[in-house]
Amino acid sequence: MTEGSYRDGIRAMMPLMPAIVAFGASFGVLARAAGIDALAAMVMSATTFAGSAQFAVVSVLGAGGTAAAAIGAAVLLNARYVPMAFAAAGAFRGGPLRRLLEAQLLVDESWALSSREGGFDRSVLVGAGGLLYVGWNAGTAAGVLAGDSLTDPATLGLDAAFPALFLALLAPMLRSDADRTPLAAAIVGAGIALFLTPVTPAGVPVIAATAACLLGFTRPRRPSPKRASAPRVQEARS
Amino acid sequence: MKVVWLCVLVVGVATIAIKASGPLLAGGREVPQSTARVVDLLAPAVLAALVATQAFASDDDLVLDERAAGLLAAGIAIVLRAPLLVVVVVAAVTAALLRALA
Numbered sequence: 247m248t249e250g251s252y253r254d255g256i257r258a259m260m261p262l263m264p265a266i267v268a269f270g271a272s273f274g275v276l277a278r279a280a281g282i283d284a285l286a287a288m289v290m291s292a293t294t295f296a297g298s299a300q301f302a303v304v305s306v307l308g309a310g311g312t313a314a315a316a317i318g319a320a321v322l323l324n325a326r327y328v329p330m331a332f333a334a335a336g337a338f339r340g341g342p343l344r345r346l347l348e349a350q351l352l353v354d355e356s357w358a359l360s361s362r363e364g365g366f367d368r369s370v371l372v373g374a375g376g377l378l379y380v381g382w383n384a385g386t387a388a389g390v391l392a393g394d395s396l397t398d399p400a401t402l403g404l405d406a407a408f409p410a411l412f413l414a415l416l417a418p419m420l421r422s423d424a425d426r427t428p429l430a431a432a433i434v435g436a437g438i439a440l441f442l443t444p445v446t447p448a449g450v451p452v453i454a455a456t457a458a459c460l461l462g463f464t465r466p467r468r469p470s471p472k473r474a475s476a477p478r479v480q481e482a483r484s
Numbered sequence: 485m486k487v488v489w490l491c492v493l494v495v496g497v498a499t500i501a502i503k504a505s506g507p508l509l510a511g512g513r514e515v516p517q518s519t520a521r522v523v524d525l526l527a528p529a530v531l532a533a534l535v536a537t538q539a540f541a542s543d544d545d546l547v548l549d550e551r552a553a554g555l556l557a558a559g560i561a562i563v564l565r566a567p568l569l570v571v572v573v574v575a576a577v578t579a580a581l582l583r584a585l586a
Contacts (some may be wrong), residue, residue, distance in 0.1 A: 268569045286488045293496035298531065303491050305538055313487045313494075316552050319530060320495045324502050326527045329515040331506030338507040345507040403580030406554030409539035410575030413555065416531040417562045428528040434527030436536040451541075455533030462522035482556045 250360075255373020258359045261282050266355075266378055267385035273300055274389020276407060279399035280308030280370060291386040295350060298415050299323045299377040305408045306449050313447020330357050337366035342461035351375025427465045554579035568585075 270291065277287035282304055290300055299320035300475035306316040331352060337360070338345045348368070360367045399405060420429045435455035442451040515523070539555045540546050554575035561571045 265568060272569065272572060282488055286492050290492045290496065294499045295494070296499055298527070299495060299499065302530070302534060303495055304540045305534065307488065307491065309538065309541070310543065316491045317494045317498075319534070320491075321498045322504075322526050324495075324499050325523055325528050327502045328505055329520040329523055331503055332510050332515045333506070335506035335510030340488075342508055346504040349504045349507040350500060351493070378496045379506060401580060401583065403550070403578065403583070405538075406551040406579035407537045407538035407572045409551060409555045410539065410558030411568070411572050412531050412534040413558055413560055414504070414568050416528060416535060416569040419528045428525060431525040432528040432532035436532040439533035439536045440540060440546060443537060443546055444544050448541075448543070451537055452530060452533040455529050456526055458529040459522050459525035462525045462556075463518075465521045 250367045250373075252373035252376070254367075254370050255356070255359065255370035255375070256377050258370065259374040259377045262355060263377070263381050266381040267388075269297060270382040270385020271389035271392065272407070272411070273297065273304070274391070275393040275396070276301070276387045276389075276404060277304045278390055279391025279396055279402075279404045280304045282307070283445065284394065287390050288383070288386055289304075291383050294320070294324075295382065296324055296327070296353060297382075298412070301408065301411060302452075305412075306452065308405075309448055312447065313448030315453060317449070318453045319449065322423055322453065327352065334360070334366040334371065337368040337371060339368065348372055351379060353378060372380040425465065431458040431461050434461065550579040550582045553582055 273291065274287055277290075277300075278284065278474070294300055296421035298341075302319040302323055303316045306319055307313075331349060334352060334357060338348055340348075348371075349372075352374055353375060355378055356371050357366075359374045360371035378429035396402065396404075416432060420432060422428065436455060438455045442454055446454070535555070539551050540548070542549070557578040558571050558575040561574045566574070
């Protein structure tokens with residue numbers, strides 16, 4: 247395969263940037279609305295750098311959940327990066343520190359854009375992921391500033407923004423006609439969460455819903471796991 | 485506020501470790517398909533549970549309020565392939581309008 251350049255990665259990411267910055271800004275606004283410290287929100291974007299997990303923490307804490315529940319939901323959401331990181335592992339070079347730092351630029355979008363026949367393109371991943379990192383953090387900073395001037399979150403309907411956001415992130419994962427297991431996992435997961443809400447402390451229903459992933463054992467084997475999930479990502483945020 | 489920083493710290497460290505796992509440990513190996521098939525479903529299951537609890541849970545009760553209407557509007561926007569930001573704004577505006585009218 248022909249090795250791309252950082253510039254190729256940056257160019258490929260450019261069309262997604264308005265959406266990324268807006269998404270980062272919405273994280274900043276909703277974090278402030280949920281009573282999260284401005285600095286904490288910005289540190290989180292700089293270190294965790296994974297949208298859905300960050301929104302999960304903010305929404306669980308905002309709904310009165312414990313730290314354990316918020317952390318559990320976020321880490322379980324990010325568990326999807328384990329197979330993605332292993333798939334892309336061969337592309338990284340250099341010593342452990344360099345690998346660790348460059349691996350942080352692995353997010354859904356950079357992973358999908360750098361996916362090539364038979365492997366991943368490191369330069370494209372770093373270029374695309376680097377630009378996304380800048381946009382995500384700039385957006386968060388702007389959102390935190392805007393969020394400071396908000397009055398009552400409920401009046402603005404911001405509590406309704408969270409379920410809408412999670413649904414928008416979920417929808418592209420369910421569009422495959424060939425494999426209905428993600429849809430089944432989503433329905434069972436939502437069912438478990440609703441069933442447990444009246445009887446368990448806040449946050450527990452979301453963690454317990456992960457039991458739905460056991461449906462994976464009923465799944466047909468996929469010929470190419472890399473290709474199978476790549477296109478959905480760009481749809482998700484653009 | 486301590487709770488927030490605890491979450492920021494633990495989730496940050498865990499995510500950094502997760503992302504570095506492959507590049508640091510792989511050495512040409514892939515995650516076994518049997519594991520990947522299950523791990524792949526964590527995200528849809530957790531996201532769906534977040535949708536359900538964020539829309540219908542109020543403390544320990546299940547309720548139908550303005551958030552449900554916002555979610556319905558968001559669902560329509562998603563079916564119409566609206567961009568993410570539009571989906572979120574549609575939901576917020578729907579809930580805000582219903583509250584203003586009530």
